[in-house]
Structures are given as structure tokens and as C-alpha cells.
Amino acid sequence: MKRFDVYPLFEVEPVKGEGAYVIDRNGDRYMDFYGGHGVISIGHGHPHYIEMITRQLNELPFYSNSVINAPQDQLATRLGEVSGLNDYQLYLVNSGAEANEAALKIAAGTTGRRKIISLERGFHGRTALAVVATDNVNYYTKMNDLSIIERVPLNDIEAVKAVLDQDVAAVLVEGIQGIAGIYEADTSYLEQLSIITRDNGSLLILDEVQSGYGRSGKFFAHQYSSIQPDLICMAKGMGNGFPIGGVAVAPHIEPPNGLLGTTFGGNHIGCAAGIAVLDVIEKEGLVNNAAEMGLALKEELSKIEEIKEIRGKGLMIGIEFDFPVKDMRNQLLKEHKIFTGNAFQVNTLRLLPPLSIGQEEINYFINSLKSVLASKNEAVYIS
Numbered sequence: 409m410k411r412f413d414v415y416p417l418f419e420v421e422p423v424k425g426e427g428a429y430v431i432d433r434n435g436d437r438y439m440d441f442y443g444g445h446g447v448i449s450i451g452h453g454h455p456h457y458i459e460m461i462t463r464q465l466n467e468l469p470f471y472s473n474s475v476i477n478a479p480q481d482q483l484a485t486r487l488g489e490v491s492g493l494n495d496y497q498l499y500l501v502n503s504g505a506e507a508n509e510a511a512l513k514i515a516a517g518t519t520g521r522r523k524i525i526s527l528e529r530g531f532h533g534r535t536a537l538a539v540v541a542t543d544n545v546n547y548y549t550k551m552n553d554l555s556i557i558e559r560v561p562l563n564d565i566e567a568v569k570a571v572l573d574q575d576v577a578a579v580l581v582e583g584i585q586g587i588a589g590i591y592e593a594d595t596s597y598l599e600q601l602s603i604i605t606r607d608n609g610s611l612l613i614l615d616e617v618q619s620g621y622g623r624s625g626k627f628f629a630h631q632y633s634s635i636q637p638d639l640i641c642m643a644k645g646m647g648n649g650f651p652i653g654g655v656a657v658a659p660h661i662e663p664p665n666g667l668l669g670t671t672f673g674g675n676h677i678g679c680a681a682g683i684a685v686l687d688v689i690e691k692e693g694l695v696n697n698a699a700e701m702g703l704a705l706k707e708e709l710s711k712i713e714e715i716k717e718i719r720g721k722g723l724m725i726g727i728e729f730d731f732p733v734k735d736m737r738n739q740l741l742k743e744h745k746i747f748t749g750n751a752f753q754v755n756t757l758r759l760l761p762p763l764s765i766g767q768e769e770i771n772y773f774i775n776s777l778k779s780v781l782a783s784k785n786e787a788v789y790i791s
């Protein structure tokens with residue numbers, strides 16, 4: 409059997425990770441300003457993370473969700489403490505799409521309604537409901553029921569009001585739109601959304617799969633506002649690479665009978681990974697570090713005149729140029745050994761480095777970016 413080939417690949421094979429770096433098969437070291445697709449929160453190969461997972465592996469790697477599972481309760485308690493959402497309930501799954509899928513099902517199940525309002529350029533995953541909420545025609549098949557979706561532009565509250573009727577189960581928005589190209593929901597917009605969804609009997613779901621777990625400089629990006637969403641979806645940074653996701657469910661929502669369930673969600677090793685991540689985030693002050701390093705990075709970026717716009721918060725940054733960034737990303741990777749991300753907005757470079765980066769990594773990135781831009785300018789001048 410061979411691999412079912414669905415991804416375009418870079419010609420690099422990382423075999424080891426250390427902090428903000430990965431080392432490839434040839435022994436070359438790469439700086440990871442993409443965080444393995446926004447997943448690496450506490451850094452590659454963190455010793456506490458390895459120790460916790462190894463201990464759990466030696467004790468009990470797995471048992472089913474039909475017995476008492478203390479690591480699940482510990483993870484829920486720790487997440488409440490570190491995120492400040494002490495009174496929420498935690499439903500555990502294995503990925504971001506699955507978290508959104510579960511949240512949408514909770515919304516439909518508790519409201520008895522069928523429609524979702526989601527945002528233009530939003531990304532929520534590729535499973536049946538999540539993909540319908542995602543704004544990309546290339547991801548749909550004939551099995552996806554697009555009649556359940558109303559799509560509205562970001563930060564336009566009147567557009568939401570125009571379609572928010574008694575058939576709407578949920579409004580689903582990203583804390584910060586990631587794959588779109590790093591676009592932020594205004595705090596006043598989120599606050600208005602919270603009020604109008606509550607008044608309409610619909611649920612407000614925050615997809616914090618990419619923007620959560622400290623990446624924005626707050627534990628969840630929506631915490632820059634005063635809202636308390638009904639459902640908050642998380643994954644990526646939650647396990648620092650171990651596949652775990654979750655939905656934080658507001659206290660007023662009761663578990664719907666029979667609608668939810670998963671064999672592997674909340675498994676013992678995933679919970680050990682999740683607890684280790686929270687320990688490190690708290691002990692090393694990584695949420696504050698993301699906020700501070702994000703500001704430092706933006707400050708340096710603001711001095712580069714070729715940059716058209718800098719967007720985002722903390723270590724979730726979009727840098728827009730007036731040309732597509734494909735070649736620039738390749739050059740950063742090949743010549744400077746830096747991983748960066750792309751976006752739906754093709755002129756935007758997307759940065760999602762580990763939350764533990766310091767000034768040294770920022771300096772290296774800025775100098776490398778300047779050097780790539782200088783070589784591009786030179787090429788234009790010569791031609």
C-alpha cells in the first residue's frame with residue numbers, strides 16, 4: 409500500500425524537535441515559525457511533556473469512556489484554572505473539526521433548530537458539518553447540505569441581524585480568522601453577537617482551534633472582549649502535537665442525550681499531554697510571553713517598508729505584501745531554514761511560532777525576511 413496523496417509537500421523531513429526548532433534527516437536545523445501548522449504551543453520536545461506522556465504510557469495508555477477516567481477530570485479542572493473558565497464543562501475529542509462538529513451538534517440538539525450562521529473566509533475543518541460552515545467551494549461534495557448555512561462578512565453585525573431567525577441554532581466564528589489570512593473580530597462585534605444570539609435563543613460558538621491556548625496573548629482570543637460564549641472549540645495547541653481537542657460548554661447547557669460520543673476522545677495519553685501543556689503554559693508564563701513577543705515582532709515588522717499590513721495578536725500574525733508570498737516562503741525555507749505559513753489571502757505570510765520563542769528567534773526571522781526582500785528588490789532592479 410502507498411500513501412493516499414492529499415497534501416502538497418515541502419522537500420524536508422524533520423526527525424527531531426527542540427524548542428522552536430526541528431532538525432531534518434540531514435542534520436539541518438530549521439526554525440519553526442509555523443508551529444507545525446499552529447500546533448506547537450510549548451515548544452518541540454519539552455521535557456515535562458515527554459515525562460508526563462511516558463509515565464502515562466507506562467501506567468495505562470488507554471481504556472474506554474465507559475469507566476472512571478481521572479486524567480479527564482484533572483485536565484478539565486486544570487483547563488478551568490488556567491483559562492479562567494472554571495464553571496464551564498469539557499467535552500473531549502481528537503481534532504479541531506471534531507470539536508466544531510460536536511459544538512454544532514450540541515447547538516442543533518439543544519435548540520431544536522437547523523441553521524448555522526458563519527463568516528466569509530471562515531475555516532472550521534473538513535468533516536460534514538464543519539465543512540459546510542467553512543467558506544471554500546473546493547471542499548464541498550454533493551453530500552454537504554449547504555441549505556443550512558448563512559454566510560456573512562466579518563464585523564458586519566447588521567448582516568447577522570438580517571439572517572438571524574428562529575431557525576438559527578448557532579453563530580460560529582473564529583477567535584481570530586486563521587487560514588483566511590489572520591483577520592480579527594472586533595471586540596464590539598463579538599459583544600453584539602453575544603447579545604443578539606442570546607436574545608434569539610441561538611448559541612454563540614467560538615472556534616478557538618487555532619487562536620486558543622495562549623496563541624493570541626490571552627488564553628482564548630475572545631477574552632480580549634467581555635463575552636462568555638456558549639461553546640468554545642479548541643484543539644491544535646491543546647496537545648502540542650498529541651491529537652486532542654475539546655469543547656468548553658457553558659454551565660447553562662445540559663449534555664444532550666445520546667448525541668455525542670467517541671472511542672478515543674479523552675484517552676489517557678491525550679489527557680496526560682493536555683495536562684503537561686497546561687503545566688508548562690502556566691509555569692513558563694507562555695500566554696504573557698506570546699503577548700510580549702508578539703508586540704516585539706510587530707514592532708520590528710512595522711519598520712519594514714515593503715509590508716502593506718500587519719494583522720493579528722500575540723503570536724498569530726499575518727503579514728500582507730502587495731505580491732503573492734509563495735516564492736518568499738520557499739526562499740525563507742531553503743536559504744534561511746525557516747518554516748512559515750500561507751493563507752487563503754495569497755499575499756499574506758502567516759506566522760504561528762511556538763509560544764516559547766524569544767528575542768533571538770525574532771531577530772533571526774526579521775533579518776532573514778529583510779534579506780529575502782532585498783534579494784527580491786535586487787532581482788526587480790536587474791530585470
Ligand SMILES: Cc1ncc(COP(=O)(O)O)c(C=O)c1O
Nearest residue numbers: 503504505531532533586617618
Ligand atoms: C480555526 C480552525 N478550525 C478548525 C480547524 C480544523 O482542525 P483539524 O485539522 O484538527 O480538524 C482548523 C485547522 O486548521 C482551524 O484553523
